[in-house]
Amino acid sequence: MLKKQQLYQLLKQDIQLQHWAPEQVLTQQQLAAHYAVSRIVVRDVQQQLMSEGWLSAHGKAGMQVAGFSAAEAEELCLLRLQLEPLALKLAAPALSFSQLGQAEDLLKQLAAQTALPAYQRGELNWQFHRLLYQSCGKPHLLRLLDLLHQQVARYLGYQEQALAYTDTSALEHQQLVALLRTGNTAAACDVLTEHISNANVLLVQYLKNTKGA
Amino acid sequence: MLKKQQLYQLLKQDIQLQHWAPEQVLTQQQLAAHYAVSRIVVRDVQQQLMSEGWLSAHGKAGMQVAGFSAAEAEELCLLRLQLEPLALKLAAPALSFSQLGQAEDLLKQLAAQTALPAYQRGELNWQFHRLLYQSCGKPHLLRLLDLLHQQVARYLGYQEQALAYTDTSALEHQQLVALLRTGNTAAACDVLTEHISNANVLLVQYLKNTKGA
DNA sequence: TTGACATAAAATGTATACATTTTAAATTAG
DNA sequence: CTAATTTAAAATGTATACATTTTATGTCAA
Numbered sequence: 001m002l003k004k005q006q007l008y009q010l011l012k013q014d015i016q017l018q019h020w021a022p023e024q025v026l027t028q029q030q031l032a033a034h035y036a037v038s039r040i041v042v043r044d045v046q047q048q049l050m051s052e053g054w055l056s057a058h059g060k061a062g063m064q065v066a067g068f069s070a071a072e073a074e075e076l077c078l079l080r081l082q083l084e085p086l087a088l089k090l091a092a093p094a095l096s097f098s099q100l101g102q103a104e105d106l107l108k109q110l111a112a113q114t115a116l117p118a119y120q121r122g123e124l125n126w127q128f129h130r131l132l133y134q135s136c137g138k139p140h141l142l143r144l145l146d147l148l149h150q151q152v153a154r155y156l157g158y159q160e161q162a163l164a165y166t167d168t169s170a171l172e173h174q175q176l177v178a179l180l181r182t183g184n185t186a187a188a189c190d191v192l193t194e195h196i197s198n199a200n201v202l203l204v205q206y207l208k209n210t211k212g213a
Numbered sequence: 214m215l216k217k218q219q220l221y222q223l224l225k226q227d228i229q230l231q232h233w234a235p236e237q238v239l240t241q242q243q244l245a246a247h248y249a250v251s252r253i254v255v256r257d258v259q260q261q262l263m264s265e266g267w268l269s270a271h272g273k274a275g276m277q278v279a280g281f282s283a284a285e286a287e288e289l290c291l292l293r294l295q296l297e298p299l300a301l302k303l304a305a306p307a308l309s310f311s312q313l314g315q316a317e318d319l320l321k322q323l324a325a326q327t328a329l330p331a332y333q334r335g336e337l338n339w340q341f342h343r344l345l346y347q348s349c350g351k352p353h354l355l356r357l358l359d360l361l362h363q364q365v366a367r368y369l370g371y372q373e374q375a376l377a378y379t380d381t382s383a384l385e386h387q388q389l390v391a392l393l394r395t396g397n398t399a400a401a402c403d404v405l406t407e408h409i410s411n412a413n414v415l416l417v418q419y420l421k422n423t424k425g426a
Numbered sequence: 427t428t429g430a431c432a433t434a435a436a437a438t439g440t441a442t443a444c445a446t447t448t449t450a451a452a453t454t455a456g
Numbered sequence: 457c458t459a460a461t462t463t464a465a466a467a468t469g470t471a472t473a474c475a476t477t478t479t480a481t482g483t484c485a486a
């Protein structure tokens with residue numbers, strides 16, 4: 001029997017993999033039946049996923065699977081650009097070599113395991129970023145970034161197809177660590193800004209093409 | 214018998230008025246008994262208030278009422294400064310005179326009803342700000358701002374005592390509308406930045422004093 | 427045909443009951 | 457007395473049952 005935490009993971013993943021179509025309207029009963037759990041569990045998970053942007057309310061009854069759009073991708077990028085460089089700037093002075101080492105280990109993993117499904121690579125990628133911001137000492141900022149990441153993660157299914165992503169992205173990651181290691185915070189923030197923008201350009205381009213098709 | 218939406222409002226208000234002490238640990242059963250509702254309802258509300266920052270998880274069982282600190286107030290200010298002027302900049306070109314009129318009506322209300330409890334004045338204040346950002350066309354940005362506002366609202370109990378707030382704040386509000394009316398977006402954003410900073414300085418000052426006492 | 431109203435079906439909200447987990451207390455070995 | 461283990465109490469997680477609300481259907485009058 002599935003429990004709350006498991007359903008949370010599974011449903012999120014199913015949305016990511018588009019087993020539930022974007023924009024589709026779901027009911028508690030539907031999901032409860034499909035996943036063989038009580039509606040209580042569905043309700044809990046539903047509320048959490050709604051607060052994280054995977055689902056949205058739909059009228060007085062029912063929930064809607066979040067859709068995809070180039071406009072939304074651009075907005076998410078804008079917000080990341082507004083907050084992530086700030087987090088990095090604040091965290092950089094407090095970054096330990098131990099943390100930089102951890103970050104590099106994550107990069108190694110990413111480089112090695114090229115066969116991993118997109119959502120797992122995305123998770124590793126975020127762990128890397130998150131680690132760099134961790135020490136900023138601003139819990140609310142980190143909370144907002146986690147929230148933003150959830151939204152971005154929804155697009156990972158697309159990114160798998162959209163982006164040859166890995167190569168340039170990996171390079172930028174390494175530059176980032178190198179600059180942080182030498183204490184060059186300002187340059188690191190610039191690279192980060194570029195990095196976020198670049199990834200977005202590819203995604204938006206892809207979204208615009210496929211929507212037209 | 215209380216229903217979900219009512220409990221949500223009431224509990225939030227009770228936290229704001231510090232009927233539940235900051236840092237206090239609560240249980241579902243406690244709240245269910247106190248408000249005479251089923252634990253199911255408490256669970257729903259609990260999860261929502263946790264996602265909004267009024268409560269936080271406490272170990273494996275129990276929830277903790279959020280506390281107050283000067284550091285947190287400063288962080289919230291920092292984030293507002295990062296996002297609200299951006300929202301205003303994006304919204305300003307799309308602002309209609311009708312909306313500006315609505316905004317002015319809200320200011321008139323604020324000016325007239327000086328006797329209102331802090332949380333209601335705070336709500337009007339936010340409605341004013343929210344109205345100015347509304348047209349920015351960035352739903353996620355607005356969502357983040359609403360989230361931030363929830364956090365700030367928790368401090369309204371303090372602000373009542375902390376701030377003679379009304380006078381300078383009202384002046385800045387009017388400047389803001391005037392500048393927007395003439396299409397001077399850049400200056401309006403500057404005033405907004407000042408406005409947010411000013412309110413924060415007073416609050417932080419007060420928090421630092423009372424914590425020492 | 428259309429639109430309003432009544433009615434039935436379905437979905438959600440809420441309460442109660444039971445299962446599992448967590449916390450705290452009590453007991454006992456060292 | 458301390459610390460570890462056991463045991464009881466309390467809190468939470470989950471399922472089922474019932475109440476209320478919402479949505480859809482169908483009927484009838486204009």
